[in-house]
Amino acid sequence: MKTPKTAKANARPFYQKHSAAELKEALRKMYLIRRFEEGAEEAYMRGLIHGTMHLSIGQEASAVGSTMALRNTDYITSTHRGHGHCIGKGADPKLMFAEFFGKEEGYCRGRGGSMHIADVATGNLGANGIVGGGLPIAVGAALAIKKQKRDDVAMCFFGDGASNEGAFHEALNMASVWKLPVVFVCENNKYGMSVSTERSMSVKNVADRAPAYGMPAVIVDGNSIADVAEAIEAATEHARKGGGPTLVECKTYRTRGHSRSDRNRYRTKEEIEDWKARDPIPHFEAELIAHGLASADEVTAIRVAAEAEIAAGIEFARLGTDPDPTEVTRDVYSPEAA
């Protein structure tokens, strides 16, 4: 069965605006993210990689729905939970794996690891180990865009917990005062590590903070890629046209623990199961099929291909080049300047 190129006229804008090819590409990225993280988790468990990692399993719709609106000359700043943003923005999973394995082929030549992956060529200015660290950096990138009179945007990912950092306040204020092309994407997964938003803030939504900066805000179902993408596309267009920043809050959930050390003492099994039932991937698949934009077989093919790509990526990474341990101080400074 051949699927049509776009959805019927009664479908929501997301399905009309994007071609079936684009939508299937989005699904592919969601799978890549999911399998990437599962693969990384397994590699960690098998002792192949060290350190820590923060999995975004369950949050793939917000990562892909957001970055779909972007082109390579747009920037993103990401977080400690950044694999999804990275793949969404166009990074190659095998080079990400190479980074996890600490290899020269990795995006950061093995110097950065999970928390610092950046793919500058696709406009990803980097994950960040500091909660809130990327917020003012995105504002700075947007300032550069404005100065250079480009119609690009800077998309800034951050969590609900990060919205309690002073950096959030200062960044949103400056973006607003200077009317910069920033799209602030809050992935509100209900917890900053173990602390629920109820215990860390007195408002219900992070979006409730936007009016303090005279900034428009939207709240969306972060597990629905269509919801996310529609809001983000509007915010991005607004920013490109000089309208200034918007805050988009994606309500979502990480089904895995915060990091490897998490014993899940702060939330119930029921809550986790509830959210697992709202997995963004099957949700998207069902809509694609319902709108006649993809067949069940195509969906399976996408998943299988993603799995193969991930397996190949891990293999690539395993066989990568170890950095020379005498090169510790390499790249601390630029060679031209040393």
Place this chain on the structure above:
Amino acid sequence: MKTPKTAKANARPFYQKHSAAELKEALRKMYLIRRFEEGAEEAYMRGLIHGTMHLSIGQEASAVGSTMALRNTDYITSTHRGHGHCIGKGADPKLMFAEFFGKEEGYCRGRGGSMHIADVATGNLGANGIVGGGLPIAVGAALAIKKQKRDDVAMCFFGDGASNEGAFHEALNMASVWKLPVVFVCENNKYGMSVSTERSMSVKNVADRAPAYGMPAVIVDGNSIADVAEAIEAATEHARKGGGPTLVECKTYRTRGHSRSDRNRYRTKEEIEDWKARDPIPHFEAELIAHGLASADEVTAIRVAAEAEIAAGIEFARLGTDPDPTEVTRDVYSPEAA
């Protein structure tokens, strides 16, 4: 003519609640602040004192109207523009002058100067040289109050400019989440140094930021002591009863420059003159007289007495004891612990 003890029944609450003696004491403090700062300015000009200073001339109603609601066991944290808060809270101007003159008799034994004056005995935890520095400190003091099950409050003064600091955001959020007895008093004098609120934030009022913390906020005419005091008293009572923090924004103006280095290039003469015409002291005097709570002679007597006290304070300070220059490292650590 003898003045009555309280105002008539049709007067606003401020004039009914407070006895004539209390109100005249408030006027006395406003005069003390004004004359203190004029005296300090003159001493500076004559080369008797060094460093810098930030005068609050024009803002006396907010300082006194706020601190009137407090007792000695309540705390305040103050700012670089803190002489008014200090006198309002009960400090002795002659010991403040001694500090300006760098003398052992000064509140800080001459170590702190204008920007660090604290009178711990009256609950003043100190002016602060860091914009926003006092905000989380006040929250901490309030946390201690709550832990100690006292019904005291911590009053936190800060400027419009300070509300752009990350410390503001973090402090208000924590105070609200933990429902602490803090009264946040924003003295919005339209400028953070040379930058107007229009250029530094996208909302009209600092109070517009309180909803981001689920915090009640009030805006008052900061040049009307009655306006200030009524709002502050309500906020203070609310806090004492466990109701949590409130933000009170006093719209006011500093008629002097930001500090000695200010050439007033960022505002017009007209604006300054407009605000001078709204001087809070004559305004209060007129109301006192109109309500029959003080006679013109009494007002004059208060002013003259304040002038005499200030002159005596300067004299006291001039004759104070110079610190021993070999004692530089004194009080860096506590003696018990050294």
Place this chain on the structure above:
Amino acid sequence: MSRELTYAQAIQEALAQAMEADPNVFLMGEDIGVYGGAFQVTGDLVHRFGEDRVMDAPISELGQAGVAVGAALAGCKPVLEFQFSDFATLAMEQIVNQAAKLRFMLGGKVNVPLVMRFPAGSGTGAAAQHSQSIDAWLAHVPGLKVIQPSTPHDMKGMLLAAIDDPDPVMVFEHKLLYKTKGEVPEEAYRVPIGKAHVARNGKHVTVVATSIMVHKSLEAAETLAAEGIDVEVIDLRTLRPMDTATIIESVKKTSRLACVYEGVKTLGIGAEISARIAESEAFDYLDAPILRLGGAESPIPYNPQLEKAAVPQVPGIIEGLRNLVTGRT
């Protein structure tokens, strides 16, 4: 009747005993409650002492530090845990401008009795923003005391001393030490702040080491002993105020000094140790240059081999000391 605890358990026991003894002591930090702390140091304390005394705070490091200062000024004794010492970079304003200076600026009229705990150091594969050693920064700041105990025993005793202390005390805890074990008495004893500890007597060279480097230096000393090189190892324990007298005395005996520390070599704590000896009466006793083995002039890399190469390891310490004693370079 000896009892062993891990370094993390020793901290937890000190915190518990301090909270039992003084209702003004409370703990604050990120995920120190039901999560038990990122390194499980506070563990189950929240169940014993309640959420009011083991307080999870919003992710607001600057604010938390300021809250600690304010609470200390108002009569409490807060113990603030930073999740990683790296995040203290967000709180330097309150630590350095307020906590450290308030007593001085106010002419001695106040105390700021607070404790801040900083899990620090590399070795966990957490890369450049989660592996720093910023102890030297805080040791540069008058008004602060800075301790860096290396054993469970010293940790418990010094942490209790820190909580007693009327001034702000900064506690650096190496993450790789948390699971190391040692004898720890049950009672609430104190180990004084400001006193170094001679961890091994020797006569050929003095090593002044901090934190995990004490253990690496002791290991190196064992190897060298077999070669007839007798190493004295001083565990500095307190970075500020520094116990210079103990070092001087040792150098007068050994005539050789090496400083071993994990922080970046340049302006790390070894720079100060070296400079103090070079300006002291012990200078005349020195028979060789003062050796510093410190961290590389780079951020901490992620790759495990690079990560190890970025800080002193036992073989490098052995080699450095051997060359120092035998005069080779």
Place this chain on the structure above:
Amino acid sequence: MSRELTYAQAIQEALAQAMEADPNVFLMGEDIGVYGGAFQVTGDLVHRFGEDRVMDAPISELGQAGVAVGAALAGCKPVLEFQFSDFATLAMEQIVNQAAKLRFMLGGKVNVPLVMRFPAGSGTGAAAQHSQSIDAWLAHVPGLKVIQPSTPHDMKGMLLAAIDDPDPVMVFEHKLLYKTKGEVPEEAYRVPIGKAHVARNGKHVTVVATSIMVHKSLEAAETLAAEGIDVEVIDLRTLRPMDTATIIESVKKTSRLACVYEGVKTLGIGAEISARIAESEAFDYLDAPILRLGGAESPIPYNPQLEKAAVPQVPGIIEGLRNLVTGRT
């Protein structure tokens, strides 16, 4: 055809020339526009270059630093003015975790070409929160370059070099130097980062000084010359990377070393200078302990006499050097 400028004017001229030459250069900070800067360094530049290139920012130091990092990553060359170096304590996260480390963490895939300017030091009666010297902190951080020019000439040339530099450069400016004058060529010349300058030749003792202490040391040297003591004064100029070679060479000649700096003595820049010489080949040439004259172990006091007593002054430098050379203590 010589022309004199003040130190502040030299900065302003460098900024103007850099902005003229490269449209990507812009200035940001608090009150640097119509106010002209707290120390009138940017002066009228806003009228020449407009508000887009001389940007007044909200009072948000951490945010500003992050904005500078982001703008640098995206192709601009921001020059950020902190109003006082003390306020940089609010921005350490972005300076140290981001600006300094990004290139390294990202495997060399990016540059962070930004400049941050820090008015620093005591002597203005502004007390403990407006008078600090935190240069040693930043000199401890790999990834940053740290300069501290002492003359209008070096300031202009090094600031232009800093703006050219692909890596983050931190510029410490002593507030008391702003009004000092010196010859400054009109063209846009460069003075290289990383090279110390022998400001005075001498044979009896080497003084390595930074910033305002260079001038105080030169003054001390004049007095001592009359006594027959011939002082060599090295203006360090760059704290990171440090030009150790020039110091070693000098110490080999003079056999005596003193470090004079305003920062707190403990772990101030003098600690590193001392330690580098004590571990170098120059050690064997040393005829006396290495003297450090640094700031007192206290915050900066308000009272003017105390304030002076808290940092090295000319009489103390004279006395210290005299004793060092004549062997008295």
